[in-house]
Amino acid sequence: MRLYNTLTRRVEEIVPIEDGHVRMYTCGPTVYRHAHLGNLRTFMLADLIRRGLELEGLRVTQIMNITDVGHMTDESSPDAVDKMLLAAEDEGLEPLQIAEKFAAAVFDDSAALGILPADRYPKATEHIPEMIELTQRLIDRGHAYVVDSGSVYYDVTSFPGYGKLSGNTLDKLRAGHRDLETDSRKRHEADFSLWKAAGPGRIMKWDSPWGEGFPGWHIECSAMSMKYLGERFDVHTGGNDLMFPHHEDEVAQSEGAVDHQVVNLWVHGGHLRQSGQKISKSTGNVVRVHELVERGLDPLSFRWLTFTTRYRSEMDFTWDAMEDADRHVKQLRRRMAEWSPAATELTAAADGFDRRFRDAVADDLDMPSALKVVNELVATDQVTDHEKFALLGTWDGVLGLDLEREAREDWEPTEEMLELMAERDRARDAKDFAAGDALRDRLADMGLEVMDTHAGTKVRPRH
Ligand code: AMP
Ligand code: ZN
Numbered sequence: 001m002r003l004y005n006t007l008t009r010r011v012e013e014i015v016p017i018e019d020g021h022v023r024m025y026t027c028g029p030t031v032y033r034h035a036h037l038g039n040l041r042t043f044m045l046a047d048l049i050r051r052g053l054e055l056e057g058l059r060v061t062q063i064m065n066i067t068d069v070g071h072m073t074d075e076s077s078p079d080a081v082d083k084m085l086l087a088a089e090d091e092g093l094e095p096l097q098i099a100e101k102f103a104a105a106v107f108d109d110s111a112a113l114g115i116l117p118a119d120r121y122p123k124a125t126e127h128i129p130e131m132i133e134l135t136q137r138l139i140d141r142g143h144a145y146v147v148d149s150g151s152v153y154y155d156v157t158s159f160p161g162y163g164k165l166s167g168n169t170l171d172k173l174r175a176g177h178r179d180l181e182t183d184s185r186k187r188h189e190a191d192f193s194l195w196k197a198a199g200p201g202r203i204m205k206w207d208s209p210w211g212e213g214f215p216g217w218h219i220e221c222s223a224m225s226m227k228y229l230g231e232r233f234d235v236h237t238g239g240n241d242l243m244f245p246h247h248e249d250e251v252a253q254s255e256g257a258v259d260h261q262v263v264n265l266w267v268h269g270g271h272l273r274q275s276g277q278k279i280s281k282s283t284g285n286v287v288r289v290h291e292l293v294e295r296g297l298d299p300l301s302f303r304w305l306t307f308t309t310r311y312r313s314e315m316d317f318t319w320d321a322m323e324d325a326d327r328h329v330k331q332l333r334r335r336m337a338e339w340s341p342a343a344t345e346l347t348a349a350a351d352g353f354d355r356r357f358r359d360a361v362a363d364d365l366d367m368p369s370a371l372k373v374v375n376e377l378v379a380t381d382q383v384t385d386h387e388k389f390a391l392l393g394t395w396d397g398v399l400g401l402d403l404e405r406e407a408r409e410d411w412e413p414t415e416e417m418l419e420l421m422a423e424r425d426r427a428r429d430a431k432d433f434a435a436g437d438a439l440r441d442r443l444a445d446m447g448l449e450v451m452d453t454h455a456g457t458k459v460r461p462r463h
Contacts (some may be wrong), residue, residue, distance in 0.1 A: 001362045003235070004312060006266040007165055011364050014053070014265060015331045017232055024050065025225040025263075027238035027246070028064040029104035030071040032087035035109055036286035037302065037317060038272035044303065045269040045311050045365075047115040049235065051398045052361045063083070063228045063293050064118040068125050069204050071217045075192070075245060081215060082214070087209065094122050098410035099123070109289040112299040114400035124154040124215065128206045131190040131215040134257055135194040135208075136395055141258040147185040150197035150211035154206060156190045159252045164220045166244035192249050194219045197380055218249035226254060226262065236263040243268050270314045273357060287317060295319075301326035307367035307399070329401050335378060337406035341447035341461030343386035350387040353377045357395055370398075386447070413459055417446065425456040 005012045016022045022231045026046040029035055035043075043064075050060045072080035087102075088095045103121075135152050138144040156162045156170060157370045163169030173190045193216040198205035205212045219384075225233065231254075235369075238247060247266060254262040272286060293301050297418035305325035309315040346354065353373060360369035374395065377388055389407070396403045413421065441455075448459040 001049075001056060001204050002364050003049070003265055005264075005363050006247075006268050007263075012265060014032070014234060016058065016234055017264065020057075022053050022063065022235060022375065023061045023229040023233040024063070024235040025058055025221070025229055025233065025236065026062065026118065026236075027062040027221060027242055028066050029106045030067040030083055030104070031106065032071075032101045033102060034286075034288055035102075035106045036288055038239075038286070039106075040109060040115070040289070040302075041114055041185070041272045041306050041315070043110060044306055045267070046237045047400070048365055048367070048398070049237065049267065049313070050116065050172060051219075051400060051416045052365060055358065055361065055394075061229070062118040062346050063120050063122065064309070065224050066099070066103050066121050066123045067217065067220065068095070068103075068123050068216050070124060070196075070220060075217065077099060082204065085202075089201075096125070097318070099125070101266050109299075112289050112293075114300050114303060114402065116400075119230060122228060124224070125219040127220065127224050127227065128215060130227055131219045132195070132206075132208050133255065134219060134223045134226075135215075137257050138253065140195065141256065143252075144194055146210050149185065150195075150213060151193055152195040152210055153186055153191040154249065154256075155193055156188055156192075156251060156252065161255065161257050162190070162252055163248065165251050167249060168244050190245075192216060192218060192245060194253070218246055219253055221246070221250050222253040222257070225250075226258075231258045231262055233263060233413040235265045237267045237269070237371075240270055244303045251335045266389060268312070270312050272315050272317050273350045274317045292322070297322060298329060301329045303400055304329050304371070307371050310368065311365050329403075331400070332374075332403055333376070333406040336389060336392060337410045339385035339389040340404070340407040340411060341386065342390035343384060344389055344390075344447065344462075347383070348388065349380075349382040349389060350384075353380075353383065354391055354394070357391075361398055370395075372397075389396040407461065410462055413448075417443065417448070417459060423461060430455075 001014050002011050003014060014022060024046065026043065029039060046062065046064070050062055053060050069082065069084055071083050072085060073086065075078040084095045087098045091098060093101070135144060138154065139146065141153065144152050144154050150413055163172070167210060170190060195215055196213050197210070198212045198214060202214070205214050225236065236247070274287060283305050289299050292302060302322065302325070305322055306315065309326070353376070357370055358371045360366045360373060374392070377383065377391060392403050395444060420439055420443055425434050427435035427439060443450045443459055447462055449462040451458045
């Protein structure tokens with residue numbers, strides 16, 4: 001698979017560091033509010049990369065963090081407030097209750113959108129010792145400094161590569177920030193906090209060598225990604241807005257700590273907008289998964305909708321397009337029910353479709369082209385219905401549209417099948433296992449999966 005690497009500004013082949021195994025870190029949700037479809041589009045990008053790699057036969061280890069401390073309302077302002085604490089105050093709950101509530105909600109929404117679970121969801125609040133240790137390492141290596149208040153800042157001038165990911169190099173930043181009010185304790189405008197001293201009344205705080213405080217947002221992703229994926233891993237994903245400062249600062253931290261490149265490929269997804277507006281938690285102009293359900297739309301259809309646009313492009317959300325996507329997906333499921341069961345062998349024509357689909361996915365996730373192949377396959381008469389069923393069943397590993405849903409629900413064995421099943425049960429009752437096996441083979445030859453249950457032989461289409 002080839003992906004656009006923000007770091008090199010080129011489309012590059014993923015060559016796993018460990019043979020056959022891709023390790024991927026995804027910046028997860030800040031759990032102070034419900035996720036909206038924009039956040040979920042970005043989580044679906046990581047899911048799509050994973051599904052695409054798995055289609056190629058690679059193993060993927062995916063880590064997605066849960067940000068439950070340290071993400072401030074404005075990372076560049078000294079007066080910013082922790083989003084978690086703000087929400088806790090608003091809702092009259094403890095910060096950890098807020099985290100639990102919204103983490104559970106984002107898991108539900110992700111499942112509804114067919115996002116496969118990551119291998120782990122490490123929480124920032126459960127990795128404070130790792131963040132303190134990393135911060136100490138950066139101090140020891142001359143990349144960070146402690147100020148009187150008990151806060152620790154990263155010294156961006158100590159890291160020559162600062163700006164290589166986002167293009168925000170120090171000369172540009174200095175010019176851009178000249179007139180802005182900055183934290184006077186910082187040596188450079190672009191220095192960012194690794195650890196923040198707890199102000200009066202702050203409830204989420206931990207002991208540290210620099211006094212009571214809490215970690216910066218960026219350090220959590222350095223600490224947790226390297227803890228779970230090692231000091232060199234393959235892919236790191238997030239939305240475009242995270243490129244700077246979050247990921248730029250992560251590069252400075254992680255590479256500053258280990259003295260070599262840590263992440264091979266940085267992948268950033270374009271935002272989702274509604275009527276030209278950016279959908280974001282702070283503006284309130286958001287669409288959530290439950291609204292899809294309330295309108296009678298299948299949340300999985302949102303997957304199809306996102307596939308109509310390349311992942312790096314911004315995308316407009318409209319209800320018309322969403323309804324269109326929903327019609328498409330439901331129609332495909334109906335066709336699948338008509339076509340089942342699956343062919344076991346593919347002809348050259350079917351193989352050709354398969355290759356084109358796989359090529360599109362591997363080509364920097366060119367899903368609009370992949371959908372074109374799907375539509376052409378549905379329409380063609382060069383390929384049998386059973387082959388169509390088999391191909392779409394395989395491709396659904398990437399699409400995640402549950403295309404076999406209706407086929408599963410609708411399907412009934414024919415009279416002939418029922419007769420063979422009954423015959424097989426009689427043979428087995430009579431302990432004539434040779435006959436039983438022969439009947440199993442005949443059912444299997446009809447494209448069926450044969451199961452032995454307490455109630456006797458059961459069959460279903462083999463997909
Ligand atoms: P947050 O929960 O705010 O920390 O964001 C979680 C993820 O959603 C991050 O990767 C963001 O880059 C991404 N994100 C935020 N807003 C949007 C949007 N409107 N469209 C796509 N992704 C977004
Ligand atoms: Zn992150």
